[in-house]
Structures are given as structure tokens and as C-alpha cells.
Amino acid sequence: MSSIDWKSYTPTLIPNIKDYHKIDVYEKHGGYGALKKILKDPSAHTPESVTNAVKDSGLRGRGGAGFNTGLKWSFMPKPDGGPRYIAANGDESEPGTFKDRVIFEYNPHTFIEGSIIAAYAMSVSTVYVYIRGEYRSWIRMMEKAVSDAYEKGYLGKNILGSTFSVDMIVHSGAGAYICGEESSLMESLEGKRGYPRVKPPFPAQKGLWGRPTTINNIESLANVPLIMNKGSEWFKNIGASTHPGPLLYGISGHVNRPGVYEYPTGMLISELINDVALGVRGGKKVKAVIPGGSSTPPLRGDSLEGVRMDSDSLREAGSMLGTAGMCILDEDTDMVDFLWRVSHFYHHESCGQCTPCREGTGWLEKTLLKIKNGEGTTRDLDLLLDICGQMEGRTICALADAAAWPVRYTINRFRDEFEARVKNTVYALA
Amino acid sequence: MEKFEFTKEELAVIDEIIAKYPNPQPAVMPVLWMAQDKFGHVEPDVQKLVANTLGLPESHVHGVATFYTQYYKERKGKYVLDVCTSFSCQACGAYDTLHYIEDKLGIKAGDTTEDGMFSIQSVECLGACGYAPMMQITNDIYVNHLTKEKIDTVIEDLKKDKLPEFEPIPLVQNREIAQEK
Numbered sequence A: 001m002s003s004i005d006w007k008s009y010t011p012t013l014i015p016n017i018k019d020y021h022k023i024d025v026y027e028k029h030g031g032y033g034a035l036k037k038i039l040k041d042p043s044a045h046t047p048e049s050v051t052n053a054v055k056d057s058g059l060r061g062r063g064g065a066g067f068n069t070g071l072k073w074s075f076m077p078k079p080d081g082g083p084r085y086i087a088a089n090g091d092e093s094e095p096g097t098f099k100d101r102v103i104f105e106y107n108p109h110t111f112i113e114g115s116i117i118a119a120y121a122m123s124v125s126t127v128y129v130y131i132r133g134e135y136r137s138w139i140r141m142m143e144k145a146v147s148d149a150y151e152k153g154y155l156g157k158n159i160l161g162s163t164f165s166v167d168m169i170v171h172s173g174a175g176a177y178i179c180g181e182e183s184s185l186m187e188s189l190e191g192k193r194g195y196p197r198v199k200p201p202f203p204a205q206k207g208l209w210g211r212p213t214t215i216n217n218i219e220s221l222a223n224v225p226l227i228m229n230k231g232s233e234w235f236k237n238i239g240a241s242t243h244p245g246p247l248l249y250g251i252s253g254h255v256n257r258p259g260v261y262e263y264p265t266g267m268l269i270s271e272l273i274n275d276v277a278l279g280v281r282g283g284k285k286v287k288a289v290i291p292g293g294s295s296t297p298p299l300r301g302d303s304l305e306g307v308r309m310d311s312d313s314l315r316e317a318g319s320m321l322g323t324a325g326m327c328i329l330d331e332d333t334d335m336v337d338f339l340w341r342v343s344h345f346y347h348h349e350s351c352g353q354c355t356p357c358r359e360g361t362g363w364l365e366k367t368l369l370k371i372k373n374g375e376g377t378t379r380d381l382d383l384l385l386d387i388c389g390q391m392e393g394r395t396i397c398a399l400a401d402a403a404a405w406p407v408r409y410t411i412n413r414f415r416d417e418f419e420a421r422v423k424n425t426v427y428a429l430a
Numbered sequence B: 001m002e003k004f005e006f007t008k009e010e011l012a013v014i015d016e017i018i019a020k021y022p023n024p025q026p027a028v029m030p031v032l033w034m035a036q037d038k039f040g041h042v043e044p045d046v047q048k049l050v051a052n053t054l055g056l057p058e059s060h061v062h063g064v065a066t067f068y069t070q071y072y073k074e075r076k077g078k079y080v081l082d083v084c085t086s087f088s089c090q091a092c093g094a095y096d097t098l099h100y101i102e103d104k105l106g107i108k109a110g111d112t113t114e115d116g117m118f119s120i121q122s123v124e125c126l127g128a129c130g131y132a133p134m135m136q137i138t139n140d141i142y143v144n145h146l147t148k149e150k151i152d153t154v155i156e157d158l159k160k161d162k163l164p165e166f167e168p169i170p171l172v173q174n175r176e177i178a179q180e181k
């Protein structure tokens, strides 16, 4: 039974309005109203009060880690007159994730307005929007939207006649998953290879060009105008109480109607599969669900009852919400093949700085390929788990963990399938 | 030998790019993109041009160019077909799609046809997982929901230098908001 009234839910992030991506249409429907309200009466809407409103709304980052957005903003130090930055993360490269692109195409101005409000709240002087290079068509759309926002005076000097100024610059990546990791993204923006930085110092202390910086996902920032317009209470009451708000669910894999859907957080996975995505193709059974991008541990199809798409429910079930990019795999899926392909990805994308990650991702892929080709032994399964143990928590960034988790949990949860593919190891008697 | 140069107009654009950042170094990625759009690749001589234009060491530009997969460090076909084979697409038959294209063009992923028209690459998730199988053409247009017929048409069209049209992201949640572009 669902406690969430999703059938009567009206989309707000990607509303049902034709040509909403055009600035005139956006304005006609109240767009940039939240920004106007704030800038018209800054004494009633101080940066602190805006930050608190976002904090109180319970909005948690949509980029994967699920950290409270307002709380993150409050980590920025007091302004000292020097430049401060927001890096909006539109790298969207975690396999299975395809939702920020919908914002670029259908509602860029909500994101832009949210970023301007965030910049106001954190006294930021420039917002860099980092978009993966493959999204060239959508980079063009964002550039158009940004230039329209400048033309209308929402960006630039003395916005809407106020004392607040902020610039927004769209920056294209060039094909590197690791640049979605926040410190790698900053390195990339500085014109270098995207090698993640050792933390601390954290970006709020020492970010872009050594200055205070906050990194937020595109969808996280797009929620901000909604919170300002409708209030923190409104937001808090949507979906799961500890992880509230509208959420863009990306559903892919073996379903009848894949795509990006906007619904409250905390939807039942079973409802998303059966009612939203119209069930599994060919009426087949679900073998596995990857709930939020390739790094989130797969859940068995027979363990989905009552599991919801929010961080608490998924933690209990043994996975994570991640990016809410769900992939549904049917009963015919070869889990060995699947896992080899996931491992190939992380091996390909490891930046190579840390030995456990560089070597570990290589060994994972190599060993899985061996098993896939029918040349593995039962010992290889234990070897894989052992490699995972040597990678987790031992590296500069979380890519190594992201590579290890799917291996560990796919083997644990589908061990029979892996055992069926390997030769029994004959141990010599000592 | 081919000479790589930026025109006066392009140099003016580069100055505008540099102005977006606190120093010239961050312009390296946008300018590598400009160079690749113009010359079709960023071979070492092009990297040198970018380095000289921005006043950066060649070694730095080389480091950046080689870190990011979308920069072509060697010449590719006129049209590069990037087929996503990451797991969502894999689940939806991406390898069959890839093999169909390979057979059709008579080359393997990673190679270029002899006439220099096509390269094929097997690439990681392109952020279009719900519209699998899919591919991207030369770092630009996305083509979703590939079928054999659709691939045939796209390739025939490309041979005549006709690029597929932009496909808006399909919104499936009871939406009637198709938009003008």
C-alpha cells in the first residue's frame, strides 16, 4: 500500500506547460518571482533566512550523496570581499542517470533562478555550470537560456536594480565521468586534468582557485525556487519525511515505458515499475533493480516488497538512493555479464591516482571477464570480494567505493548465478 | 605540412572565453573544443597551437587533451558513431546494435572505414538510458531507440552529409508539451 498520493501529483519541476523553457513563458507563469520577491525586500529575506528556509525544507542533494542542501550552504565562511563560487554539477555521467538533461531541455530557468537565489544566500559572485561535453545540444540550450536571463536583467550587475550581482558561465566537460566528483570538477574547471583533491580542505574553505565554493547538483538547485515560492513546509510535506520533495526518477532497462518521471520521493519501487513504467516487458519477472545509478547495490527482484525510493528505506533494504536513476533487469538478464560491464566502466573511468582504485578496478574487470568467458574458478569469487575489501575506504575519492559496491553486492545477492559460471576449484591436499 | 592557425575572429572569441575565468588556464578546455570543431581533431600540432595561444606549456595542454576522451588525439572518420554499451543500454541490446553497425560498415569499434567516412566507438553511458539503444554522432546529435531500419537510414543519410534531426527528450508522463525549437 502506498501512503503517497502520487496519482494526483502535479509535476512542478517539469510542469505540464508548453514551451516552459522559453523565458517569456516561464515569466508568464510566475517564473523569477521568487528572485524578485527576495531582491525587492532583502531585509525580510536575508542570505541567512534564505539558507535556513532551504535547510528547513529538508531538501537533500540530488547528485548522489543526499546531503542537506541548506546545511551545505551554511558551511560557507563569512564573506571577506573576495570572489566566491558555486559550481553547478551537470556532469551526469553515472550510468543509469539521465535526469538533469530533462531540466536543461524543459525547464532551464528554474535551475537558473535557483542558482541565482543560492548565489544570493551564499554571497557568491560567479556560478559555473559544468555540463558533460556529450550534452552539446543541451549546452547550447543552457547558453541560450543564460543569455536570455542576462538580457532580462536576472544575471549580471545589480540584478533587478538591487545591490546584488552575479555572473553565470556555462562550461563544457569533454568526456570524463570522474569530473562529476566535486573536487575533480573543480580541477577540471581550473583547466587541468580532473584528478580529485584530497579532503580536507573542503570546497567551502578552499574550492575553485582557492576560494570558498559550493557544489550542487542541477536538480538540487532547480528545487530552490519552489521552496521559496511555496514555503519550506509545503516542500517538507511532499513524499518521504526524511527525504522530501519532488524527485526526477529515471527509469531504464526492461520496462514497457522507460523515461524520466517526476513524482514525490519515497515511491514504492513496485509501483514505479508496474504503474508508472507500465510493468516489465513481455510480462517477465524482475530479477534485479539498480535503484540509483550503477554504483548503488542491486536489489533482488524478490526482495522489493515495501521498499521505497528514499534513503532510509533503501538503506534498510541494502542499497542507496543515489541519483534515482533506476534500472530494471528482467529474469533473463545475465548478472555476470551485467557486472562485468559495470566493472569495465569503473576501470575505464578511474583517474589512476590511487593504487587501490587503479589496480583494483583493473583486477575486478579482468577477473569478471574471465568468469564471463567460463574460465573462472570459485576462488575467483572470493578474490573479487577480497579486492573490494582492499578498495573500499582507502582512496582519495569515492569512485573506488562506487566500483566495489556493485561487485560485492551483486556477488552476494546472486551468488548462485556466479557459481554456476565458474569451475569448482580443486584444492590440493596438504 | 598542414598548418594550424586561428583566425583573427577566432582569437577574439578566445579572448572572450578567457575573460570568463580568473586566469587563462581554464580556457584550455573550451579552446581545445574550438580547435577540434575547426580541425576535426587535436593532434599534437593542434595542442601546440592551443598552448601557444593561451600562453600555457605544451605539456599542460597535452595532459588535458589526453585526460578527456572526447578530444580526438588522432584523426577519426568524418562521422564518429558513439554507441553506448553501458549497462542500461547493454540490457536493451546495445551490443547487438553495435555489432550490426560494425558488420554494416565492415570495421570494429575503435576503427575507421578506409574511405575516412565513419569511425565506430563503444562508449560509456551518454545519459540517455531510457531511450536505449542509442548512439551519438561526432560528439553532437543523439539518436535514440535504434533499430536496424533506423541505423540504415541514418548511415545512408550521413553518406550524403545529412545529419539526423534533433530528437526532443520524450516525456512520457501524460504530457502534451512538445515544443518549438
Ligand SMILES: Cc1cc2nc3c(=O)[nH]c(=O)nc-3n(C[C@H](O)[C@H](O)[C@H](O)COP(=O)(O)O)c2cc1C
Binding pocket: A060, A061, A062, A063, A064, A065, A066, A067, A069, A072, A089, A090, A091, A092, A093, A094, A177, A178, A179, A180, A181, A182, A183, A215, A216, A217, A218, A220, A221, A397, A398, A399, A402
Ligand atoms: C565518482 C563520483 C562521480 C560523481 N558524479 C556526479 C555527477 O555526475 N553529478 C552530480 O551531481 N554529482 C556527482 N557526484 C557527487 C558530487 O561529488 C557531489 O556530491 C554533488 O554534486 C553535490 O551536489 P548535491 O549535494 O546537490 O547532490 C559524484 C561523486 C563521485 C564520487
Ligand code: SF4
Binding pocket: A178, A195, A196, A349, A350, A351, A352, A353, A354, A355, A357, A358, A395, A396, A397, A398, A399, A400
Ligand atoms: S579513488 Fe580512483 S578515481 Fe578517485 S582519486 Fe583515487 S584513483 Fe582517482
Ligand code: FES
Binding pocket: A095, A096, A097, B084, B085, B086, B087, B088, B089, B090, B124, B125, B126, B127, B128, B129, B130, B132, B134
Ligand atoms: S546506459 Fe546507455 S545512455 Fe545510459
